[in-house]
Amino acid sequence: ATTFKIKGQQVSNYDDKNHMVTLSIEAHEANLEDMALQNSHEFGVEQLQRNHAKVTAEFYAVLPREQKGLHFTYFNTVKKRYISVNIPINVVNASVTTQSDLNPKVDAFEKLKKYALIGFSLFFLLMFVWKRDFFYLILGVVASITLLTFYIPHKQICVKQGAPLYILPTQTSTIGTRISQKFNTMLLGERGNFKKIEYQKGIIGWIKNEDLCEN
The missing domain is CATH 2.60.40 (Immunoglobulin-like)
Incomplete structure (x- = not known):
C-alpha cells in the first residue's frame, strides 16, 4: 500500500x-x-x-x-x-x-430529565388552556414528542428458528451463529434489509427481514 x-x-x-x-x-x-x-x-x-x-x-x-x-x-x-x-x-x-443500546441508563440524571420533560409538557399545555396562546401549545407538543422519542419502549420482534445472525448488515457478511429456537427480542436498530438484535446476553448481531416470524 x-x-x-x-x-x-x-x-x-x-x-x-x-x-x-x-x-x-x-x-x-x-x-x-x-x-x-x-x-x-x-x-x-x-x-x-x-x-x-x-x-x-x-x-x-x-x-x-x-x-x-x-x-x-x-x-x-x-x-x-x-x-x-x-x-x-x-x-x-x-x-x-x-448495554446502553438495549436500555437507557435509569440513574438519577435520567429520571430528572424524564420528570422535567413531563413537567414541561404539562406546564405548557396548562398555560395554553389558560392563556389560549398557541405558542404554549407548540412548546407542549415539542416537549411531549421529545419525551416519547427518548423513553418509548423498544419494539419487540419475533425471529425464526435457524435464522443466521450476521456480524455486519451486509449481504456478504460472515454468519456469527444461528438462532437455536424461535424467540422474541427487542429491536435495537435497522439498516436496509437488516435488523439489529441481541440474541443472548452480550451477543448482538444482524438478521435479515425475511427471517422474522410471519404474522
Missing part, C-alpha cells in the same frame, strides 16, 4: 469470552482483501470498494476480551519498509456501549 488510514473503529461484545473489533479502512494501491491476523480465530473483510487506486473496506476481527490492543504491519511501497499499526481496544467501553 502507498497509504493506509484507519478512518474509524468500533468495539462490540461478540460472546462471553470475545469481543469484535471493526475497522473502517481507507488505503491506496492496497490489497485489503488479503488482510489477516495471526492471533484471531475469526476475521474478514466486508464492503470492499475500489475507485481507481483508492480502496475502502470494513475489516473485523474477533479477539479475546483480555486483549487490550490490536497490532499488525503492512508494507509501504513508497517508503519500502513495513509500517506498524497499533490500535488500543477499550473493552470496558465496548460493554457499556452495547
Whole structure:
C-alpha cells in the first residue's frame, strides 16, 4: 500500500469470552482483501470498494476480551519498509456501549430529565388552556414528542428458528451463529434489509427481514 488510514473503529461484545473489533479502512494501491491476523480465530473483510487506486473496506476481527490492543504491519511501497499499526481496544467501553443500546441508563440524571420533560409538557399545555396562546401549545407538543422519542419502549420482534445472525448488515457478511429456537427480542436498530438484535446476553448481531416470524 502507498497509504493506509484507519478512518474509524468500533468495539462490540461478540460472546462471553470475545469481543469484535471493526475497522473502517481507507488505503491506496492496497490489497485489503488479503488482510489477516495471526492471533484471531475469526476475521474478514466486508464492503470492499475500489475507485481507481483508492480502496475502502470494513475489516473485523474477533479477539479475546483480555486483549487490550490490536497490532499488525503492512508494507509501504513508497517508503519500502513495513509500517506498524497499533490500535488500543477499550473493552470496558465496548460493554457499556452495547448495554446502553438495549436500555437507557435509569440513574438519577435520567429520571430528572424524564420528570422535567413531563413537567414541561404539562406546564405548557396548562398555560395554553389558560392563556389560549398557541405558542404554549407548540412548546407542549415539542416537549411531549421529545419525551416519547427518548423513553418509548423498544419494539419487540419475533425471529425464526435457524435464522443466521450476521456480524455486519451486509449481504456478504460472515454468519456469527444461528438462532437455536424461535424467540422474541427487542429491536435495537435497522439498516436496509437488516435488523439489529441481541440474541443472548452480550451477543448482538444482524438478521435479515425475511427471517422474522410471519404474522
